Amino acid sequence: MSAKTKLPTGQEAIEVKGWLGAHRYLILRRLSQSFFLFLFLMGPWFGIWWVVGTLAGSRTFGVLPLTDPLVLMQGLAAGHWPELTAIIGALIVLAVYALIGGRVYCSWVCPINPVTDAAHWLHDKLGLQKGWQPKRSTRYWILGAVFAVSALTGTIAWEVVNPVTMVHRGLVFGMGFAWALVAAIFVFDLLVARRGWCGHLCPVGAFYGLLGSKSLLRVSAVDRAACDDCMDCFAVCPENQVISPALRGKPGETPLILSPDCTNCGRCIDVCSVDVFAFTHRFDNHVKTDEQVADKAA
């Protein structure tokens, strides 16, 4: 093991690519999160009603309807057949995320992501143990339970507790007690389970993960031969189980990260000093050729 593993995560990338280069996608992601929130806040704050509504359902420029497909499907499970507007809105959202990766919602749009990221940052700073780690499949079970409860009670069940839509709605319409949910998730991720909420429990992430399992946009370990095993990508990735199959794949195995858990956050690209990773599409499974030559030479 080289001495580099002792460096703080991303230190080498900062030295090689500069601070900006090593935080490119993180900055873009924060801008994206702010942008989507700002779109919804322009109305209530400045009276510019380009976008009306919340993440659960909205109308852009008076014509484009968008609906959260998970919320709508709970309504379907509860026995309500919605009007066409909501169905069209859900189909548009489904199509977009099916294309660019479902969990892009998690890392680029969801208002809870900055909260869990902050909890993880503090967790690292305090050097805490990873704590209780429920299985990552727990979120699929919770997703199933959400649909079951919706069907049994005839209501949109998850919306009673869903912190994602509740916080977003709170920011746009007025918060009430929803701050407590934010605090609860922060404390849970900080003290109970590292990366606990988004990585193990949230059924919204599970739903969008399934939605994007065949998505076009993918991160690929294109230059995996250049990997110097510094482990920074594993340290920075919120779903680091997705990296190994791509990065450690044998020659001939795909360098694409195909797991539906990948949120396309791009932090692995940021943090890698030798630029192993890059965004590409799912049919581009080529590995850098000069490295293949180096492989053969080795």
Next chain:
Amino acid sequence: MSATSKPMSPQRRRFLTDTARMAGGCVVAGSALAYLVSDAKALPAEALRPPGALPEDDFLAACIRCGLCVRDCPYDTLSLAELGADGIATGTPFFTARDVPCEMCDDIPCVAACPTGALDPGLTNIDDAQMGTAVLVDQENCLNFLGLRCDVCYRVCPVIDEAITLELSHNDRSGHHAIFAPTVHADKCTGCGVCEKSCVLPEAAIKVLPVRLARGSSAEHYLKGWEEQDAKGAPVVEGIIDLPDRLPGPGTDNLAAPGGFEPAFKLPGAGQ
């Protein structure tokens, strides 16, 4: 386990225990969620749903809590329930008549805005809305019932002289005035709440309540004899004998006891 059967493979055993554990956890978490959901179904009486809202049970299956109806209401009547603040299913739209009543827009923009049909697009005439029913809940404080001429609820009613009428009766207290009792006709009342908003009392004497609280219901089998008789044009029961009515007071045909009732029975030996 019999000696002949193979021992369960560790993977299979692990799969089964994991599955059982997850399923058990889901039952626990799901029950907690179901409890919260049923808890959220209790709608406070003063919280009224927007016009066209489906019955509460259907509404909670249909409303995605997007807030578009709230945004499109030109009078800022509607608000979204905040977690823990309003006692209403979080994120669903409601209004409180005493704060801001529904102004009954002709084009019903809240219904038009609803993407899911939680507010029924079948409601095209706002006069058909049934957000609740006004009830004159406190006759003892209502100024009109005290014999004064307040009339505010009656005059502000958007469906004046249909949803609320003033019913005239004798004022027994003064002996020579009238009482103009505001009277709600529930089949015409839309539950907009303008009357409740306008009531001059510190606490409104007329309130809009959910229909389930405001109204009783007539039993299916109960027939009103006079309506049946009108419809039939004859006595409801064939061959019934209509005996002469014995009315109190002078001028009746009660010959045995002019001006009053004949005693129901007579004591033997009591001389007439």
